[in-house]
Amino acid sequence: MTFAPLKTVTSRTLVLSLENIDTDQIMPAKFLSMTTKAGLGEHVFANLRYDKEGELTDHELNSEAGKACEILVAGHNFGCGSSREHAPWGLTDYGFRVVISSEIADIFRGNSLKNGLLPIVIDKRAHQWLLDNPGADVTVDLESCEVRLPRNGGTYNFDVDAFSRHCLMEGVDEMGYLQNQDDAISKFENKRL
Amino acid sequence: MPKTLFDKVWERHIVVPETEVHPATFYIDLHLIHEVTSPQAFTVLRERDLKVRRPDLTLATIDHSTPTKINPDGSRPYVTAQAETQVETLLANTEEYGIETHGWDSDNRGIVHVMGPELGATQPGMTIVCGDSHTSTHGAFGAIAFGIGTTQVGHVLANQSILMRKPKTMAINVNGELQVGVTPKDVILAIIAKIGIGGGTGYALEYRGNVFEQMSMDGRMTVCNMSIEAGARCGMITPDETTFSYLKDRKFTPSNYDAACADWASLATDEGAVFDKEVNIRAEDIRPMVTYGTHPGMGMAIDALIPAATDATDESALNYMQLKGGDKIAGTPVDKVFIGSCTNSRMEDLRAAAAIFKGRKVASNITVIVVPGSVLVKARAEDEGLDKIFIEAGAEWREAGCSMCLGMNGDIGAPGDLVVSTSNRNFMGRQGPGVRTVLASPETAAATAVSGVITDPRKMESAA
Numbered sequence: 040m041t042f043a044p045l046k047t048v049t050s051r052t053l054v055l056s057l058e059n060i061d062t063d064q065i066m067p068a069k070f071l072s073m074t075t076k077a078g079l080g081e082h083v084f085a086n087l088r089y090d091k092e093g094e095l096t097d098h099e100l101n102s103e104a105g106k107a108c109e110i111l112v113a114g115h116n117f118g119c120g121s122s123r124e125h126a127p128w129g130l131t132d133y134g135f136r137v138v139i140s141s142e143i144a145d146i147f148r149g150n151s152l153k154n155g156l157l158p159i160v161i162d163k164r165a166h167q168w169l170l171d172n173p174g175a176d177v178t179v180d181l182e183s184c185e186v187r188l189p190r191n192g193g194t195y196n197f198d199v200d201a202f203s204r205h206c207l208m209e210g211v212d213e214m215g216y217l218q219n220q221d222d223a224i225s226k227f228e229n230k231r232l
Numbered sequence: 233m234p235k236t237l238f239d240k241v242w243e244r245h246i247v248v249p250e251t252e253v254h255p256a257t258f259y260i261d262l263h264l265i266h267e268v269t270s271p272q273a274f275t276v277l278r279e280r281d282l283k284v285r286r287p288d289l290t291l292a293t294i295d296h297s298t299p300t301k302i303n304p305d306g307s308r309p310y311v312t313a314q315a316e317t318q319v320e321t322l323l324a325n326t327e328e329y330g331i332e333t334h335g336w337d338s339d340n341r342g343i344v345h346v347m348g349p350e351l352g353a354t355q356p357g358m359t360i361v362c363g364d365s366h367t368s369t370h371g372a373f374g375a376i377a378f379g380i381g382t383t384q385v386g387h388v389l390a391n392q393s394i395l396m397r398k399p400k401t402m403a404i405n406v407n408g409e410l411q412v413g414v415t416p417k418d419v420i421l422a423i424i425a426k427i428g429i430g431g432g433t434g435y436a437l438e439y440r441g442n443v444f445e446q447m448s449m450d451g452r453m454t455v456c457n458m459s460i461e462a463g464a465r466c467g468m469i470t471p472d473e474t475t476f477s478y479l480k481d482r483k484f485t486p487s488n489y490d491a492a493c494a495d496w497a498s499l500a501t502d503e504g505a506v507f508d509k510e511v512n513i514r515a516e517d518i519r520p521m522v523t524y525g526t527h528p529g530m531g532m533a534i535d536a537l538i539p540a541a542t543d544a545t546d547e548s549a550l551n552y553m554q555l556k557g558g559d560k561i562a563g564t565p566v567d568k569v570f571i572g573s574c575t576n577s578r579m580e581d582l583r584a585a586a587a588i589f590k591g592r593k594v595a596s597n598i599t600v601i602v603v604p605g606s607v608l609v610k611a612r613a614e615d616e617g618l619d620k621i622f623i624e625a626g627a628e629w630r631e632a633g634c635s636m637c638l639g640m641n642g643d644i645g646a647p648g649d650l651v652v653s654t655s656n657r658n659f660m661g662r663q664g665p666g667v668r669t670v671l672a673s674p675e676t677a678a679a680t681a682v683s684g685v686i687t688d689p690r691k692m693e694s695a696a
Contacts, residue, residue: 057545059429061659063638064659064660067661068662069639069640072297072312072314073314073318119429119430119527120365120657121364121657122269122380122381123269124381144433144463145433146379146460146465150383153383153384154383200397201252201253201254202253202255202395212383213383213395214280214386214387214390217391217395218282218390218391220247220248224247224391224392224393228259
């Protein structure tokens with residue numbers, strides 16, 4: 040098991056409303072030189088969290104309340120750009136388990152699902168509500184594929200690939216599944232020879 | 233049923249078809265690896281006691297963290313000890329697992345997406361992955377090629393396969409006559425400006441039309457390289473005579489070359505095949521392009537006025553760039569010029585830049601670095617005397633690598649610098665904290681370097 044199973048998450052939201060937050064913003068390149076995954080949470084969104092002198096800013100991400108948030112709400116097209124898996128590693132090490140936007144880039148979405156971070160694309164109205172209500176207490180239920188907003192926010196469904204959902208809910212990764220296909224892969228290889 | 237190029241290559245690589253319950257098991261023909269996105273994958277192999285299934289289908293090089301300068305004593309000035317460790321770790325891992333590696337002593341070391349095609353390892357009809365989003369470059373040969381994360385690098389090392397669902401297909405049709413001075417970089421920047429930075433999310437692109445048919449392989453690679461900047465993981469071009477003649481007599485060219493070409497020719501999209509989406513662009517409408525904002529979709533014609541901000545995101549981008557809606561972008565003072573990256577560091581790019589530098593000097597307010605894509609490109613450029621043209625003009629001629637495209641090796645700008653760059657991403661801070669990036673073609677970058685301000689290359693007379 041590489042991450043804790045994810046079934047429901049109830050948390051305050053942390054909102055970063057800018058659109059097109061790319062993986063360079065999530066994890067700047069100077070933090071990609073490491074050969075392990077440890078401690079990347081310290082560097083996630085480094086340009087927002089540290090000033091030119093390297094001192095912590097007063098950004099919400101540096102507050103105790105911010106650090107307790109497990110749900111990140113971001114502007115349209117989150118995670119575009121580089122394929123660096125250091126981005127979801129940083130987000131999960133920081134403490135996020137869910138990221139919600141109106142669009143999430145393909146490679147980042149795939150990388151997130153492999154690291155126990157649930158990427159949710161939600162309809163524009165719910166997304167706007169979340170952007171307008173930072174710090175709302177939101178429940179994400181992976182069993183029913185629902186996002187439940189507090190007060191008069193309503194309940195919204197989201198789509199997640201059945202296989203990825205299974206892996207997240209059980210806390211299993213795909214390596215074992217692929218290993219079990221060894222025979223099929225060998226057969227495929229032999230056929231092409 | 234008529235099939236697209238993507239469909240045909242996709243179907244050839246299905247080990248287990250996808251169902252509602254699980255994605256397809258998809259076979260990979262070529263796995264390219266480099267130092268940044270592989271170390272944690274090798275750690276997983278060790279933790280689980282797995283071997284590399286097909287070292288013979290895996291190729292490695294070092295490019296992101298490598299210095300582009302050499303110290304007088306021959307040592308290499310790594311930006312940090314960690315960067316050196318990362319390079320050493322790649323070399324040790326590939327040695328241990330028996331993977332062909334183009335390290336410091338190889339004539340083929342270079343940016344991984346320059347190396348693969350040069351070796352002829354990149355071929356039509358293949359599936360190619362790498363822990364790097366610009367793997368889309370290899371689609372220029374009619375391969376399905378896309379970037380993966382480190383977890384999947386581990387999957388491919390161990391199983392030569394990944395799990396994935398079939399994306400939708402989008403045709404990008406560009407037909408007509410390109411204006412004089414309009415380059416492949418301008419074509420792709422115009423495409424991204426039209427469909428948007430997320431416009432290709434969920435799609436595999438196929439670039440179609442006479443503009444791509446007439447384009448060289450170097451140009452096609454520039455186009456496919458930036459597919460990811462529109463959100464598409466891969467972008468492809470039909471393999472044709474241009475592709476086949478490029479691949480003749482390279483290290484990995486199949487020995488049954490003629491039969492291979494016949495097979496490759498059969499991959500073209502069938503008449504009447506249906507794409508999930510089609511986009512049409514008139515070649516005549518494309519002008520030399522530059523970006524004015526903080527993502528590659530914020531592109532504009534170099535002779536146009538900067539678009540006004542329509543929302544808070546645009547406004548924040550223009551503020552960061554210190555540019556104003558309604559102003560001209562041509563004439564904006566520039567601090568640095570970078571010519572290189574997996575987008576524009578091949579021979580044609582360097583020749584195009586050199587044609588403008590020849591007999592001219594870099595403006596006094598500007599520093600220029602020219603970074604060839606590979607050791608081989610460097611040697612060929614020097615054979616043609618291009619290095620002398622750059623150096624005489626006042627530009628620095630560096631060693632091969634990714635360099636200032638993402639600045640991992642320490643090649644970065646100073647805060648506030650405006651950098652005109654032939655690379656692929658103008659994200660905030662990508663080329664250094666506070667650095668402002670304007671993406672452009674090698675021609676525009678060179679014209680800007682000698683003028684000192686953003687300059688339309690059509691206004692320069694080539695001295696060549």
